[in-house]
Amino acid sequence: MSSHGPKQQLFEQFALIAKTLGHAHRLALVEHLAQGEQSVDVLAQKAGLSVANASQHLQQLRRAGLAATRRDGKFIFYRLADPSVLDLLTALHQIGERNLSEVQVVLSGYFHDRDAMEAVTRKELLKRSRAGAVTILDVRPHDEFALAHVAGAINIPMGDLERRMAELDPAIEIVAYCRGPYCVFSFEAVSLLRKRGFHIRRLEDGLPEWQAAGLPVERV
Amino acid sequence: MSSHGPKQQLFEQFALIAKTLGHAHRLALVEHLAQGEQSVDVLAQKAGLSVANASQHLQQLRRAGLAATRRDGKFIFYRLADPSVLDLLTALHQIGERNLSEVQVVLSGYFHDRDAMEAVTRKELLKRSRAGAVTILDVRPHDEFALAHVAGAINIPMGDLERRMAELDPAIEIVAYCRGPYCVFSFEAVSLLRKRGFHIRRLEDGLPEWQAAGLPVERV
DNA sequence: ATCATATTCAATGATTCGCTTGAATGATTA
DNA sequence: TAATCATTCAAGCGAATCATTGAATATGAT
Known part of the structure; x- marks a missing residue:
């Protein structure tokens, strides 16, 4: 008995998207994906993750509608699924820069x-x-x-x-x-x-x- | 020993923002906050949550830089901390509508x-x-x-x-x-x-x- | 066929999250 | 001062998440 109304159902899906972006490793993977489509182990290397771990994070991105895949031979290339992903990141950056003191500290420290x-x-x-x-x-x-x-x-x-x-x-x-x-x-x-x-x-x-x-x- | 580089630190903060939006109840609270500042128990009522539960979710939104508060007498009014929160929601909606079949099913079902x-x-x-x-x-x-x-x-x-x-x-x-x-x-x-x-x-x-x-x- | 490579899957343990309950704080009113 | 109301805090339990490990698939090369 899931008496969730339609709005509740939609919000759960939108929450899935947000939650999936809610991990530093996945944000890093997304930044790499934004450079262009790349294979799992290249992405794992660049992000400093084990292949298995990167694979699971990438699959989460795909399930959340943030990434898409293409198979070519034995490689699987991941790419961003939607240009709006960049808008989403931009909004995250703005909110962080304007409202989180931790962000401001890091920015004025390392990017002074x-x-x-x-x-x-x-x-x-x-x-x-x-x-x-x-x-x-x-x-x-x-x-x-x-x-x-x-x-x-x-x-x-x-x-x-x-x-x-x-x-x-x-x-x-x-x-x-x-x-x-x-x-x-x-x-x-x-x-x-x-x-x-x-x-x-x-x-x-x-x-x-x-x-x-x-x-x-x-x-x- | 947290050998996280500055980028890692920033990404953890941005991830916190995203993760905080990654829950249907908090998305619902944000929608209510977008109507204007409101007190905790009004928000709890509208979202169908217990006051204690709503309070904790609202505090998470505040810690993530998504909401801000103002005290007036014994009431505490929560409001959105940043106009970019709406941009963030818009991007979530677009990604969901274009890339998640579950969203498409609900939309064509209830909002046909x-x-x-x-x-x-x-x-x-x-x-x-x-x-x-x-x-x-x-x-x-x-x-x-x-x-x-x-x-x-x-x-x-x-x-x-x-x-x-x-x-x-x-x-x-x-x-x-x-x-x-x-x-x-x-x-x-x-x-x-x-x-x-x-x-x-x-x-x-x-x-x-x-x-x-x-x-x-x-x-x- | 056999082997190698790329990726995914399944199981485990440590950690975190979400909700409830009941108590504690802070401000107003009697 | 005592009583009341709005909100937060603290503890506890079940569920979900994360990284690791080793096994399983799938494709291409020998």
Whole structure:
């Protein structure tokens, strides 16, 4: 006897979606999925999880309508099921930044230059990119760059940046980006390259938000 | 030894927000909070929960940055902490409607005329309201109407509608609304009044979304 | 067929969650 | 001061969640 009205039933489904996002590992997986579709063990590696554990989390994301899958040979590729997932994340970020002191502490601690490093808006980057007066630097790993990147960007993964700095023209301003608003790579890139005399700023957010805004991306 | 990086820490906070929304009772409480600030036992009553249980759920919402409180005498009034909470709900709804078959089943079962009952957009209602050629009908309980309602609306709670039907002018089109997109009252109102020969449609979503869009509201 | 690889499944134990009950706190009223 | 009302707290129990382990599927390669 489940005397749940229709509204109760709907709310239970919506609660399932929210609950499924309610785990740090799954949020991390979602951020990775937002870069493009990837196989289970690649995702497990990037998120620092055992394959079995990652598999179960990914299945939960799928059951909640947040992720979808495609089989190719012996690989199963997971991807985000819906562009609204990014809206959901954005709302989570806003609520956290505005209402949770723990978030504010972490941001002002580790990302303390966040305001000083005024981010370049997508609109501004698009305009300057068309004018040709900017180097767009993607500091994510190769494979994610290959899945999709901002049109015209060059890829130097954060780990290689120190070594490959010579590839950057010091005369042209650089705009760096990575996976999303809290991806540390782009902060580190700005910090490192500024010390070396480059003129560099961060792009607001990361590739997924650029892509969701319908702005031009390229694949390798 | 919590060797969580800053990103991990942020994700745990964002996960807390999501997890807190991940319970049907709390989603129901949030919908009620979206009507305006209300006391614990009023919220408990409306949500059909014991006071102690509602109190604990509300405290969770507060700890997660979703709700805020104000004391007035011996009452404690809870309200939504952030307008982004509505964005979050909207994203949950979209993901559910597009990706969860359970949601689709419930919608096509209980709300089967949802498409037939083409909802009036906020923009359209605003325009027609200014032209004066429409009756705006708020079918929520009195106390919620008193907190805030669409400017110019009249209030006949769903339970009184059959009895007070004479107050409505059959020559003027009616637009009915209630708490939100899945509030059954407005569907029932449309169904009932159409049977009685009225020309009536639903407003898309409910009062909270109207208010969030910055459209004119009144208080009693 | 046999083997290897990618993924999922099933079972376990530790932890957390949800609801109830009854007591405790805080503010108002008599 | 005592009594009352709104809310919160604390303890307890059953249910759900999470990570691990080892086994089971499924596809492709030898």
